Amino acid sequence: MKALCWMGSGKVEVHNVNDPSILNPHDAIIRITRTAICGSDLHLYDGFIPTMEEGDILGHEFMGIVEDVGPEVKNLQRGDRVVVPFTIACGNCEFCRKKVWSACDNTNPNAHIMEAAYGYSGSGLFGYSHMMGGYAGGQAQYVRVPFANIGPLKIENDLPDEKVLFLSDIFPTGYMAAENAQIKENDIVAVWGCGPVGQFTIASAFMFGAARVIAIDRFPERLALARSLGAITVDYSAEDVSVLTALKDLTGGIGPDSCIDAVGLEAHSTELQGIYDKVKTALMMETDRPIVLRQAIQAVRKGGTVSIPGVYGGLLDKVPFGAAFGKGITMKMGQTNMHSYMKPLLRRIEQGEIDPSSIISHRITLEQAPEMYKVWRDKEQNVTKIVIDPWAA
Amino acid sequence: MDKNLSNRTETVEPQAASAGVTLDGRYLPPPSDGDGKLWIRTSTLIHADPLELYERWRNLESAPLWQEQIEQVTVTGDKTSHWVMRSGDKSIEWDSEILADEPGRRIAWRSLGGDSANAGEVIFERSPGNRATMVTVLQEFRMGKLTSAWETIVGRNPKQAVIENLRHFKALAETGEIPRVEGQPHGPRGTIAEAKKSLYGEKVPTPRGEDRKAS
Numbered sequence: 074m075k076a077l078c079w080m081g082s083g084k085v086e087v088h089n090v091n092d093p094s095i096l097n098p099h100d101a102i103i104r105i106t107r108t109a110i111c112g113s114d115l116h117l118y119d120g121f122i123p124t125m126e127e128g129d130i131l132g133h134e135f136m137g138i139v140e141d142v143g144p145e146v147k148n149l150q151r152g153d154r155v156v157v158p159f160t161i162a163c164g165n166c167e168f169c170r171k172k173v174w175s176a177c178d179n180t181n182p183n184a185h186i187m188e189a190a191y192g193y194s195g196s197g198l199f200g201y202s203h204m205m206g207g208y209a210g211g212q213a214q215y216v217r218v219p220f221a222n223i224g225p226l227k228i229e230n231d232l233p234d235e236k237v238l239f240l241s242d243i244f245p246t247g248y249m250a251a252e253n254a255q256i257k258e259n260d261i262v263a264v265w266g267c268g269p270v271g272q273f274t275i276a277s278a279f280m281f282g283a284a285r286v287i288a289i290d291r292f293p294e295r296l297a298l299a300r301s302l303g304a305i306t307v308d309y310s311a312e313d314v315s316v317l318t319a320l321k322d323l324t325g326g327i328g329p330d331s332c333i334d335a336v337g338l339e340a341h342s343t344e345l346q347g348i349y350d351k352v353k354t355a356l357m358m359e360t361d362r363p364i365v366l367r368q369a370i371q372a373v374r375k376g377g378t379v380s381i382p383g384v385y386g387g388l389l390d391k392v393p394f395g396a397a398f399g400k401g402i403t404m405k406m407g408q409t410n411m412h413s414y415m416k417p418l419l420r421r422i423e424q425g426e427i428d429p430s431s432i433i434s435h436r437i438t439l440e441q442a443p444e445m446y447k448v449w450r451d452k453e454q455n456v457t458k459i460v461i462d463p464w465a466a
Numbered sequence: 467m468d469k470n471l472s473n474r475t476e477t478v479e480p481q482a483a484s485a486g487v488t489l490d491g492r493y494l495p496p497p498s499d500g501d502g503k504l505w506i507r508t509s510t511l512i513h514a515d516p517l518e519l520y521e522r523w524r525n526l527e528s529a530p531l532w533q534e535q536i537e538q539v540t541v542t543g544d545k546t547s548h549w550v551m552r553s554g555d556k557s558i559e560w561d562s563e564i565l566a567d568e569p570g571r572r573i574a575w576r577s578l579g580g581d582s583a584n585a586g587e588v589i590f591e592r593s594p595g596n597r598a599t600m601v602t603v604l605q606e607f608r609m610g611k612l613t614s615a616w617e618t619i620v621g622r623n624p625k626q627a628v629i630e631n632l633r634h635f636k637a638l639a640e641t642g643e644i645p646r647v648e649g650q651p652h653g654p655r656g657t658i659a660e661a662k663k664s665l666y667g668e669k670v671p672t673p674r675g676e677d678r679k680a681s
Contacts, residue, residue, distance in 0.1 A: 078653030088653035096650065097643045098676060124666065127656035145642060163641045167511050167598060179637040182645045183666050185626065197645060203666045207647045217650055220641070 075463065076130045076213035077442050082120030085131065085443050093209065093217035098145035101221030103157065107234040108135035108211050110442070110459045111159075111242060112268045113337075113384050115450050117202065121338060121360075122386060124186060124203040132212030133159035133199040134241040136234060139225075146221045155225035156419075157218050158411035159242045161197040161208065164223035175408035180220060181206045190387075195408055212442060214463045226415040235430035235460060236422055239273070244429050245414035247273025247335070250382035251281050253405035254331035258282035261324050263372060264304070265365040266335035267295035269458050270382055272432050274335050275302045280426075287323050289316060291341075294455040298432060310343050320372045328374035337383025340364035346391075353390055360387030370397050370404075381406035432458045438465040485572070485587040485604035502608055506625035509602040510632050514639045516590040516599045517570035522639060523588055524573060532634040532644065532673045534627055546578070558582055583608035586628075603632050622670050634673055644675035 076090045093102055111134050116122050136156040139149050149155065162169050166178035177196035181187065184194035186204040197219070200210015209216065218225060228237050247270050256262055262278045264271050267290035278286045279302070288299035291310035299306050307319045320329055338361035341347065350362035369379045370393050379402055397404065421427055434457040437445050445459050485507060487494055496507035512519060522528070526547045530536045537552040545564040550557055560580025566587070567573055576585035586605035593600045605628045622630065634644045648671065663669045 074651070076651065076653065080653070081656075086653070090651040090653055093651050094649065096646055096648070099641070099643055126659060126662055128653035128659070130652060161645075163637075165513060165640045166636075167513065170513065179641050180645050182647050182672060183668070184633060185630065185667055203662075203668070206645070207666065207668065209647075209650045209652060213651075219645060 074214040075439050076209075077132065077439060078127075079117060079125050079129045079131050080127050083118065085118065085446050087439055087442065088128075090130070090213075093215050095141060095143045096217065097219060098143045099220050099222050100143040101139055101146055101149055101218045101225065102141040103135070103137040103155065103211075103216050103218055103225075104140045105135050105137040105211055105214055105216055105463050106154075107137070107238050108132050108213075108461045108463060109238060109241075109243075110134075110212070110446065110449055110461070112270060113201075114446070116337075116339060116384060116386070118446055118450060119339065122202045124183075124205075126203060129200070129202075129207075130209040130211075130213055131200045132210035132216075133201055134238065134243065135199075135211030135216060136228070136238050136241060137216075139221075140215065142221060148222055149225060149227070154228045156228060156237055156240045156415065157199075157211070157216075158224045158226070158240075158245075158415060159199055159201075160195075160408055160411050161199070161206070161219055162223055162412055163220055164412075169223075169412075172410060172413050174410045174412040183207055198408075212439070212461060212463070214439075224412065226419060228419070230423055232422065233430070235433060236428060237419065238460065239269070239429040239432075240415050240418055240422075242409070242411070243269045244273045244418055244427075245411050246270050246382050246409040247275075248277040248280075248414055248418060249409045250274045250333050250335060250380050251277035251283075253378075253382075254278070254281075254333050254380035255378045255403065255405070256281040256283050256331055259284040260330040261285045261287070262331045262333065263287040263289065263320055263329040263369075264299075264333045264335055265289045265369060266337075266383065267292070267299045267306075268335065269432050271295075271335040272298055272302065272457075273429070274333055274382065275299055275304050276427055278331075278333075279303060280421075285323070287320065287329065292452055294434075294457055298457060301431075316368055317372055324374070328372055328377065330374055331378045331380060332369035332373040334365045334369045334379065334381045334383045336365040337381075338362060338385045338387075340366075340383075350390070359390040361385050361389050363389040363392055367391065367393055370394075370402065373400065373402055375400045376402065378403045378405065380404075382409070433460050435459045437461055439463045485589045485602045487602060496604070497606075504607045504625060505604070506628045507602065507604045508629045508632055509600055510636045511593060511598050512601055512636045512639050513598045516592065519590050519599055519601060519635075519639060520570045520573070523590075523635070524567070524569075530673065531675055532638050533631045534622065534634070534670050534673055536673075549580075549582070551582075560584075601632065601636070603628060622667060626667075630667070630670075634675070638675050642676065644672055646672040646675075648672055 139153040161180040162174040162177040163179035168176040180197040187194035197206030262283045286304040288304035296306040342364040353359045497505040538550045558581035560582040561578040565574040574587040
């Protein structure tokens, strides 16, 4: 089959590789019909996530048709149409039982690496480094899905792939970000980052009853999408804009009830601290650039909530913990507990409450993926979301 | 405490200590390495009945399903067994004897000569609040020939191997399989891929987890 492989920092290539096969009794093989490039794939592309190896197949947002199932998979059969969650969960460990699916104990074959770094390991992820399990990803024509008895969501309607594909990651991720933000009816919510997760976070914040959502970014096409969802937008790169002042102005001086960091470790800033973090990460003195996180903690109202769907990987410098304590804020974060959200969010799509396909800007072939990774990273061509048909010529 | 084996009369080195983590309401830290001995104590929480877990562990001949690079275990007597660990064409062998056997509670063992000098104990106990079963393993290795032989053939530090084996045991008990990535597709690997594989622990074959000969 054809698959998109990580070949080094800033280098991805399409290679002909072996087709995947059933390796464990709960495996399924999926023939992929649509797959997407995620913002978090850029952390791999840019070399921010350790334990990537040349030849690793990328991709964790995908859906397709069941091609084959292992002997213990009773819920799926050949021909079923499924969306696959990017986190792999066993369904029976302490954490799956608590519905903290992304913390599953039994799906990461390389758990010892994460244990060394984080104390404990999270679940395995598709196409996201060896420390996250080393599983081959889905920017390919076929993929092996472990624990297919638990994860894949059957799609039994005739909605096109593009409307349900984002149940694989970014819609649930945006939704959990809003849930983690503890939004109450009539709250004011600020969202940093108007990429795909940010857009779904904005839409979800309104679902939770937010009266006003303030969206912060610098790319006009993304800010326009955010306004189309009903958000007030702040372009932080505009000359006379201070985000903290803007957020005071837009909340009657008290600050947002909830601040959501949908940017994560590669934040960009026009301020001096942006240069500071670039230098420190370049010198390996910190691993992440927590510019947005600092702002979110600073901006949130007293007793408010900071929710973090943006990915962080390592050590952060100069995080204003005194402000967090002084204001008595709550912080919630983590990989998405996918398995809790897929079904209810599918229902919202079926009922026409939201059309996730509206964020797609580019539809491409697998062969075009290497050049589109570059476009995606550099935010060229007004890109907002790239979807791949791995069988298109 | 009856978990302590030191009052046994048939003491032959090496000898298992108690795997318990508390004593008289106090936390008991694991033994420290020294005097030519390496110790590892590790625990996991498993959603399964203590008796079922005990039986899975006590079925020594099924150990190759979940213990890394154990090729074969042959039960040779009421309390004795013969172990073969193999990697490629290299192997080490030893005999083992069960010292304590309490169904649903604990098993203790020690080697009786051969290429490995080890002793260990596993305890199965209901977790506080009866949430699940806490499984604690205490294993002791004599350094020297064992450690070097083990590391050479296993490609894993022996302490880490104990941790990984308990992880496999838990995965198998909770899900009926051991997660694996060996055998999946990938693109061309770089020149240092082999060295990296051993860093990730991917050089050690994942135990097969189920008896495929039966199917």
